[in-house]
Amino acid sequence: MNNTKNLPKALPRGIEKACAGIVESVLTLPYTEYIERASLCIGENYTADHRSENERQRLVEAIKLNMIDRKEYPFTLLQRRYQLPITIRAFLAEKRKFTNQLAILCGFLK
Numbered sequence: 001m002n003n004t005k006n007l008p009k010a011l012p013r014g015i016e017k018a019c020a021g022i023v024e025s026v027l028t029l030p031y032t033e034y035i036e037r038a039s040l041c042i043g044e045n046y047t048a049d050h051r052s053e054n055e056r057q058r059l060v061e062a063i064k065l066n067m068i069d070r071k072e073y074p075f076t077l078l079q080r081r082y083q084l085p086i087t088i089r090a091f092l093a094e095k096r097k098f099t100n101q102l103a104i105l106c107g108f109l110k
Contacts, residue, residue, distance in 0.1 A: 011099060015109070019102045020067045031106070035064075038101040042094050058082040063095045 011019075022031050042063060043056035062078040075088045084091065103109045 010096075011103060011109075015103050016067075016099060018108060019099050019106070022102065022106065023064050024068045034102060034105040038098050038105055041097050041101045055085070059084055059086070059091075059094060060098075063091070063098050066091075066095060067099065 023035060026032070039060045042060050059082070062073075062082045062084060065073040066075065066078060075091055078084065079086075079088075079091075086094075100109070
């Protein structure tokens with residue numbers, strides 16, 4: 001994976017919206033592959049915490065829904081629905097990693 005630690009904490013709003021649009025409605029290659037590759041960076045430390053792949057996949061789905069519509073899918077709803085064992089701060093950090101990685105793969109960032 002590309003190192004996203006040197007990227008800004010917040011992406012420009014246009015890039016965030018473009019990434020959300022790709023997650024929501026683009027079902028063709030290479031974008032489906034980009035989404036899959038970007039999702040691999042989510043929960044990288046879960047293996048160190050002995051969390052299951054199933055929990056990581058639930059977190060990936062929750063992040064995708066939150067990206068698509070933060071108002072319809074707020075963290076508190078997603079935390080209950082997917083039984084996420086993380087704080088909102090950790091959730092937002094994982095979401096930022098995913099969005100940054102997807103933006104890099106799509107060519108929006110270098």
